[in-house]
Amino acid sequence: MPEFFHDKKLYYTPIEFALNHIGGTWKMPILWRLHKNILRYGELKKDIPHITDKMLTTQLRDLEEKGLIERKVYAVVPPKVEYSITEKGLKAIPIIETIMKYGYELIQEAGIEFPPK
Template sequence: MPDFKYNNKVYYNPVEFAMDQIGGTWKMPILWRLQDQTLRYGELRKAIPHISEKMLTTQLRELEQDGLVNRVVYPVVPPKVEYTLTEKGRRVMPIVQAIRALGLEFMREAGIEK
């Protein structure tokens, strides 16, 4: 497959393109927590204790830009913002589940307890 460009970045294959949208330390944990429910920013922050506020905000913006997460802002004080998976985000979940299962297998093989 020839190289291609998207959002001013050159990709060399479709796997790299997909992993750019769902990869990294925090995107899959965010998607995982949104798979069955709508969550507010503070609920996501509490559910992922090791992520900084800046990183959570950045990752949510990227997931929204890539069409995986929908953000709804309610015009109230204090501000209320809710996040849900989009249809595209729901299509990603079987892949996230498979990667999680593989990770758990690798952990068991390495003698790591959950």
């Protein structure tokens, strides 16, 4: 497979490029929550309890920059900001579902009680 550059970064495979968009600990959980609902920052933070404010902000900005989510700011006091998934982001949902299903299968095969009691 030929390597390629994008935004001054070298990629060796299309898989690596795709994982740059949706990979990591937090991007898929954020996309998963936004595919069903438009959410505000506080709602996302509450629904993903272990993510720090800095990490949530960073991941939201990255997903927005890549065109996977949209940020809508309302001119009210106090400021209101909503996040929603884009058509491009919705294309990742079947992939996330497949990874989630595979993860559940691996958990089951390993004999792990999930969810833990």
